[in-house]
Amino acid sequence: MATNEDTTKPRVSIPETEQQNTEQHQPESAEPENTGQQPLEPDDNVTAPMDFHEQLAPTPITPEEPASEAEAEPTPVAEEHEQTPNTEEKNEAPEQTPNTREKNEAPELTASSQQPAGTIVTPAREAPVTAPRLPYMRVEDLTELRVVSDPQLSPDGSQIAFTVLESDAVHNTTRSAIWLVKSNASKNDQPWKLTTGTAHDTQPRWSPDGRRLAFLSDRSGTPQIYVLTMYGGEAQQLSDLPQGVSDFSWSPNGRAILAQSGWKPADEQNLEQPGYAPTIITRLGAYREGTGFLHGRHQQLWLLPLAGEPTRITSEPVDLLDASWSPDGSEIAFCANRRTDADISASSALWVLTLKTGQLRRLSPEDGVAAMPAWSPDGKYIAFLYSPDQTEASNIAPWLVEADGSGTARPAVPGAEAITTQVWIIDELRTDYLTRPQWYPDSQSFIVTVQERGQVHLSRINLVKQSIERLTKGNGRYLAPQLSKDGQRIALIRADWFTPGDIWCTDGNGENLRKLTRVNDAFLQSRQLIRPKRVTWKAHDGLEIEGWLYLPPLRPGTRAPLLLAPHGGPTAAWGDAYVHEFQVLAGRGYAVLAPNSRGSSGYGEEFSRKLLNDWGGDDYRDLMAGLDHVLSTEPLDSSRLGITGMSYGGYMTNWAIAQTNRFKAAVSRNSISNIMTAGLLSDQPTWFQQVMDTPDLQRSRSPLTHAHKIQTPLLLLHGENDLRCPISEAVQLFTALRQRKRVVQLVRYPEGGHLMDWPANGSPQLRLDRLRRTVEWFEHFV
Template identity: 30%
Template sequence: MSKQAFVAEDLFRMRFVGHPVLAPSGQEFLFVQTHIDEEENGYQATIEKFTGQAVVSFTRREGKGNVRDSAPAWSPDGKQIAFLSNRSGKNQVWLDGKSEPLTDLPQGVSSFVWAPDGKGLYLVAKEVTAEPQFRKGATVRRITKLRYKANGTGYLDGYPTQLWYLDLASKDVQRLTSGDYNCSQPAVSPCGRYLAFVSNRAEDQLKTLNDIWLLDLKTKQLRNLTGGLGSSGSPRWLPDGQHLVYVGHQKGIYPGGYPELRQIDLASGENINLMPNFPNYLDNSIGGDTRFDNGNTGPKPTADGQQIYFVATVGGSSYLFCLDYTTGAVSKVFGEGQMVITSFDVQAGQLVVNVATPSTPGDLWWGPLGGELKQITSLNRELFQDKYIGWPEVVHFTHPDGAQLEGWLIKPLGYVEGDTYPLVMEIHGGPHTTFGNAFFHEWQMLAGHGFAVLYTNPRGSLGYGEEFARSVVGDWCGIDAEDLQFMAEEAAKLPWVDKARIGVTGGSQGGYFTNWLISHTNMFAAAVTQRSMSNLYSKYGVADNGWNGDRYGMGGRDLWDDEDFIMERSPMRYARNVKTPTLIIHSDQDYRCPLEQGEQWYVALKRLGVTVEMLLFHGENHELSRSGRPANRIVRLEGILDWFQRYLG
């Protein structure tokens, strides 16, 4: 039977798994299953339970609306299950078997953890404080902070995120932290007396680093454990209650820097790197456009503290690793070849992992640590079995300066040796992210409609060592853009690639590179630039990360001292060179790469007589391609395909 091409509307038929959590026994686990509701133009998520024999529903959809259940968590004794749900409006904590939520906080609950004795929950939620009062009917906001908006949130309401304790018996909720600071990622000590959490409590708003803090729940004393020396997050207790491990470093503001697995001795304050020779990037940095998984990627100490498990990115794949706490030896526990582990859990000698590959968005595997795992879910098997899924072929490039670069090629549906085909080069954002061995609906759709797809990891990408990642700091659209053009030119030499029909597309930093490439070479016959950057000088002042992330990425160069260099690395300066037919895709609530970046590029190209159109999505933000309204995601995919069919077909 001949295979069919993926189409944009197949998104409605896909199912996604994420956030697997093992019971204390290790013999059962919970996970979140997400699907897209075409009628509601939104997302539905339920919690499912694997009993050791079969998957059964733990929560069910009730009525209409975009109800999403998430973040399931077993009580320490395994007898109760708490989870988050927006079924009553905002996200609140629910307990299994209850018809009403445990919490009713005005701004909802963003996350929670169980107390070690199972008698309560520690919550992360906003503290509603008094708002400034203006004249009745006025629509005004007083802004006093440097960071006043955030992509996906909008203009910040000014309410600080605090930590709270919910007593399950009395239902009383007690606020534990105070002040105009945000707190997150609580971790309770085994004895229940101490609460570690993440917060930036610096008075200087230009200081953006988070620290690990320790709250003594008995004396209420606060202690900064990391001292603002570098990025810090994901605190986890070792069972002795005297040591914390976390992910971070002590390198200050350090774009592209690799986080380390570090340990804090609470008695002495000593802070050490537990794996000084580990070369890989901690966490999974590989993106995808069909993923709904915010589960654990580590660190996860075992109950006896002898092992610490974590996910790390190796080139275009990510695998599960283990640190032997006694010997310091690090070993790979699970993963081989072209795959991406997006989350995992370990309990009582059992392991569950969510494994994505180029041919599946992700499925759950379960079994004994060190033994053979069994595939538990295969939610997309029926849909995918009749679809053309081009398996990416790994391609290695040697840059003229000797740098080793990695990419992948997907051949089109119906490929015949001796024929030639149009090719689309896809460019990732970041710049400190990674393309790799994950399923991309967009790429497979293009391949199914006759386009070869090339995707690569230029310098600046994660997964190839810290030096590789940091080589672009202060040199955006320098060596990274050279890498991209070089790899596109090398691919154009392949006998089956039609070098007159090569297109380019990318989003965010990938859109920035797209704009740069079409203003520096005419090798591309069509371009789709998405949520892009065109003028770094103006972006410094309008993006939620412009004054910090972009400035640090540009090596600290600032508006008043380095105006010429900032404009030199802005595609806008070279707009007069563009001849490539260009489609601009942007959203009006994108605060990461604000709409004005796309508008500037559109107006410039239009004035200069370039063939250009814009798809402007209302009510969407920077995450349109990954979590936007489904109808808009479909229109976006169809727009990309249509543009390349028009100019490369």
């Protein structure tokens, strides 16, 4: 049967009509060849990292660990034009292969005997000024990166269990394993692999006595709890819940595990529905991004004894999330939206369940969003994270409440409401968002993460001094902190511009920071990376906007093409993160501007809330002001501009090309073209209604409304399983542009969800294909 769908190798194809803006351009600098130099050895004399929040020259560097606190300045790095050329070679650029492709033909990805399948074939480009030591990042390097997560300190504080996720491009799959490392490890103390990692082993959790380690694994088909004795033997499967397990925790006495799993009453009636039976839906929330159709099930709490049958202890028509045991094991705190008509509200309150009586008490307001409760060791208080509204634009701040309900929930200390604990700095590798507060053993203080201006630091909330004390220093993101039972150690993940993250450990006061793993060092030190430069500019109303500029090395007197990259969220940010796509593009000669326009997180609640009911307004002006600023101050070519973004960043991409023809090309991923239909079809209809709250506003600020103005060649990349920004958003815009004979291409990924570019969600080949197509589109048009 004839089909219009292309399922062969990736390629960029351009409609035969309306071939405007199709002249082929190549960046000024080429991807250098590997000279065979050995990777650099990591430096072990490391304590606190230095601060990169200064104007840094955009120089190519090899990855390095954070500098010592004692170092006043970063290690000097020679700029590309300062390097001494190899005098044994001729000072001539290699002869370029003639580009015989017509300007209205798109480049194709082809396989040949000289290059492996999937390799990007592009015309030869000018050689860089000198032959650099190491190659820049390539598209295919994406699957070489491994992601560490979820560090868990043993009860005695001597060991840290953690997860390592890796990609297998050959078999087009991912897998993860549980690893161990000593918390006082030296360079000679290597981490060791605890589980086979042939499937997805995640969420390691120590038993209270430290003799067992429980974890989730999908080795049996669905995520179930396995328990491994630390003195030898194979892991034993503990749970066999029909819908799998999404979260779990040990009881304080170590005799049982509390699990979270989907359930509905019909599950216990053993009623088989015929294949033709209809699905009846009476409430919103019938499906969820990353999960799919829920079939009427909600997350409930189950008690699994180490010996015996599991018992479901709740039967609520709503999800019960973030469960946490009281220290004596008599009560469980959790977060849920138990309001009438909960499906048309995105709120969540803090509740406590008394196991003996089954009684529930609510401890926080129902209008906001509560998350991640944590009992104080003495059982008197519960610290939790709370946002006063449901827009995601307000700070998610540390709050406190008396566990027995005798007090009123409130910000934990003065000024707590002014910080946000969410850590969503985008790198398309890590999925960290919120971390449960970590109590010190005296119950007088606890640790939270704090995002600020593209960085994430650890802060101590001191209830006695009524103060907020920063524990970490320098640059970077300090993630997933876990405090030892005695309060003497903090295990954490540290990530920055040059690494997706490693396991680190510090003393309980934040001092003596030390690196324990080097999961990507050997690979990263075989590549040159581009250090981004912090830039700021004034918006039209005087507001300061911050961004990060990735500049490739350039020959004197030349200018680089520039790609503008608005981030998703919108309440997220760019910052101290390794972004593979930006490194690839910069290595191929493109400058990339990653702006944190108004609406971004980490710049105060007022800054974030400025975006409410103003999508496509001042946020767009911020982007264009940043574009004009760097064009006037940096060696950039104003005639060669592109724009790309994902989710809300895809919306901004679509919106920008509907407002201006300055961009030569655009790539929009899992985006929004019609705010009204996106809100109606998304798994978050209530949220869309709150952030853009009138039909007229939704219509006027939708790119689809202005599709007739779009002239820029547009590549739409969308996952067919995206339930956050449904694929109908891409289809609508594609149809509107194709009917007008514009240059547009829609690529549908059958297995792709909203976060298909993250290794925990998308397959390796999908992620590689998406990035190849993006690079090719810009290399053809910009």
